[in-house]
Amino acid sequence: MQYCELGKTGLPVSRLCFGALTIGPLQANLPTDKGAEVVRAALEKGVNFIDTAEYYRTYPYIREALKGWTSDVYIATKSYAYTREGMQESLNNALKELDRDHIDIFLLHEQESILTIRGHWEAMEYLLEAKQAGKVRAVGVSTHCVTAVTAAASIPEIDVIHPLINIDGVGIQEGTVSDMVNAIKTAHRAGKGLYGMKALGGGNLLARYDEAVQFVLDIKELSAVAMGMQNQDEVEYNVRVFNGEMIPSDLASRMMLKPRKLHIDEWCQGCGACVQRCQAGALKVVDGKVKVNNELCRLCGYCGAVCPEFCIKVV
Ligand code: SF4
Numbered sequence: 001m002q003y004c005e006l007g008k009t010g011l012p013v014s015r016l017c018f019g020a021l022t023i024g025p026l027q028a029n030l031p032t033d034k035g036a037e038v039v040r041a042a043l044e045k046g047v048n049f050i051d052t053a054e055y056y057r058t059y060p061y062i063r064e065a066l067k068g069w070t071s072d073v074y075i076a077t078k079s080y081a082y083t084r085e086g087m088q089e090s091l092n093n094a095l096k097e098l099d100r101d102h103i104d105i106f107l108l109h110e111q112e113s114i115l116t117i118r119g120h121w122e123a124m125e126y127l128l129e130a131k132q133a134g135k136v137r138a139v140g141v142s143t144h145c146v147t148a149v150t151a152a153a154s155i156p157e158i159d160v161i162h163p164l165i166n167i168d169g170v171g172i173q174e175g176t177v178s179d180m181v182n183a184i185k186t187a188h189r190a191g192k193g194l195y196g197m198k199a200l201g202g203g204n205l206l207a208r209y210d211e212a213v214q215f216v217l218d219i220k221e222l223s224a225v226a227m228g229m230q231n232q233d234e235v236e237y238n239v240r241v242f243n244g245e246m247i248p249s250d251l252a253s254r255m256m257l258k259p260r261k262l263h264i265d266e267w268c269q270g271c272g273a274c275v276q277r278c279q280a281g282a283l284k285v286v287d288g289k290v291k292v293n294n295e296l297c298r299l300c301g302y303c304g305a306v307c308p309e310f311c312i313k314v315v
């Protein structure tokens, strides 16, 4: 496994970052012990970097996976909090639920522009104080927007940027793939640590896995790339690809390289809560039921978290 320093944070992260969204309630919804086994399998293969978020509800999996694990592991998490009190609660929750005395990287979740970063600055100021106090080691933003990467690059207090990037630009907002790559390079020149997300477009690019992964690995300004993994085969497959190792034919045949999709159960009440939540504009209520535009959906699963009827799943 290759390790790269994440900007100026001093954190030597593995190029393959375990994206924890996929094991949790918003996606595979694995039992805690099973999800923890998947995380642990990645750690045993040299992964030392885990990406999660308060919204994902995957802290218990990570805590379980880290029980008895003595090597260094770096955890990045995120919160939508925009007030000082909200961020304090998010940080305390992360420390408690992850059973850690500090969080390595704490990000403002899904920032859209300089305006949203400014709107969350009270929360960021709390994180900066927590950094001074040793409870957080690095702070930053996660984003799907080119303009937010560029804005964050110019903010001295920001250590880390977690941008969405993939070969087809699935889910990139306010710009093209090359705009995002240029923004990443600009941020890197400004000394920011960068790790990418959604290299497979939330599952849409699974059929072109090798090409899609190679595209992000070739962006040398990304110290790491977060990949969602739901089982041990996916861990083994990703580790081998990131290490440039051969894929055994039995592993290749076990891997389900079929595209995922958003499934909406027929008991949808058409309340529209998911439509409001989707920042990709992929959902619309038609004749009393919600419909998804698969071209726009990046399979984040975020809409499922707000459905009062529990009728949205990534399958
Ligand atoms: S429809 Fe749901 S899964 Fe698709 S992009 Fe919107 S919030 Fe994410």
Ligand code: SF4
Residues within 6 Å of the ligand: 264, 267, 268, 269, 270, 271, 272, 273, 274, 275, 285, 289, 290, 306, 307, 308, 309, 310, 311, 312
């Ligand atoms: S939140 Fe659930 S019930 Fe409401 S429109 Fe969306 S899928 Fe249907």
